[in-house]
Amino acid sequence: MIDIRRLRSEPQIVAAALARRGVANDEVESLIVADRRSRELSARRDAVRAQVKEISRQVAAARRSGDESLANELMARSRELNLEEQALAGEASAEAGAVEQLLLMIPNVPAPECPDGSSELDNVVIRQHPATLQDPLERQSVPHWEVGAQLGILDLEAGAKMSGSMFPLFKGDGAAMLRALTSFALDHHRGSFLEIRPPTLVRTDTMMSTGHLPKFADDAYHLERDDLWAIPTAEVPLASMYRGEILGEGELPKLLCAATPCFRREAGSAGRDTRGLLRVHEFDKVELFAFCRPEQASEVHGEILARAESLISELGLAYRVLDLCAGDLGAASARTFDLEVYAPGCDRWLEVSSVSWCSDYQARRANVRYRQDDGRTAFVHTLNGSALAWARVWAAIVETYRQEDGAVAIPAALRAYMGGRDQISAS
């Protein structure tokens, strides 16, 4: 969540920054009002409490000196004050709850460098490799769903039969390639990022910490009976790894990496991009996550982005990097770079990574702090980025590497993970 003290000290600056990403001024204003009332009420409550405590001490003193009648008198007075305290405490906690609810709904303040804009149309392409795409007439033009069906490595009908549409089923070398991609990526990150295999069902507070709840509950799968949520990304469990802890300054940055399935209801996007693997409810992904000191954040952000890019390059795919505009930022993010690979068969750019700097937004929600060298504590910064999301990478590979004869060449980087073979042909 955002820093409420900053909101108090420079409300117009914060409100203006939030407006860049579409937060209404009213929303900010009602938070400011509720916060002021909340503080006023708790100050009044505390003053009454202080009197009650003082009287208690006097009761103890009266008892010790054997003055029972004074003790009784004081106790009666205290009972009276307690009634007042209870009333004030009720109001104060209701108002504090209101502040909390409003605060949980407000997204992160975008970084000043973040470009202006209200939707994905305003995102800025900052680089593309290669700079120009192959001529449309020479380009491979069979979409991955056809390539996959022809080679028997992707069976969308079978997936739909067991789970419904948008739950893909990979077969044979198609499944093996997915596994190869995960191994390839984990090996690439090993040594720098600590590999974690977190749970993929998490509690509500874990989903709250990253900002996925309460506002975006419709986007996630919820197991009502056990009140657990299927993670939409490994970012969710990883962000809670040190929840409530104070880390040593020397431990930072903590760099983590996890391969997990990811589950998304895609509630708001029914009917959009539903062909093949363009948008699916379940996919595998390798995620990079970092906890660091604020001054390390920029460097770590660059490193995660560089790692995602280098995986794409090694796989030999065309890609571009987007600087997301303020209006297209995820709730927790202050600055995000998206990576899109080009899929020639369906002639589309597919988002395969989103590398975000969440400043202290998630750290506040998860209460993850570190001890500075002056002994004081401060919130860490968190960063995350996919490296990479495989379903769409799989689609781009299959489309990019399809040959005249219908077989798909296996990218050189993956061959060692696929028994040394160099192509997938119809079986």
Add this chain to the structure above:
RNA sequence: GGAGGGAUGGCAGAGCGGACGAAUGCGAGGCUCUUGAAAAGCCUUGGGGUGCAAGCCCCCGGGGGUUCGAAUCCCCCUCCCUCCGCCA
């Protein structure tokens, strides 16, 4: 799923109704001594809210309750440990 035991500061661990935000040890920081270091000695050292400040308030896993007063008593929940049952 059943039966017990536990959760206290950075860590270990005492406290079981009144001066306890909390003994003690370790760790960390400062100082003395020393050419330097070690050793020894002395001192300091939890988190948070609010306030210009003095101060006041909250926090002993979380939430309720009893009481003039709760780390301490009662209830519920979560997590950890031991045993039994079940099971990939």
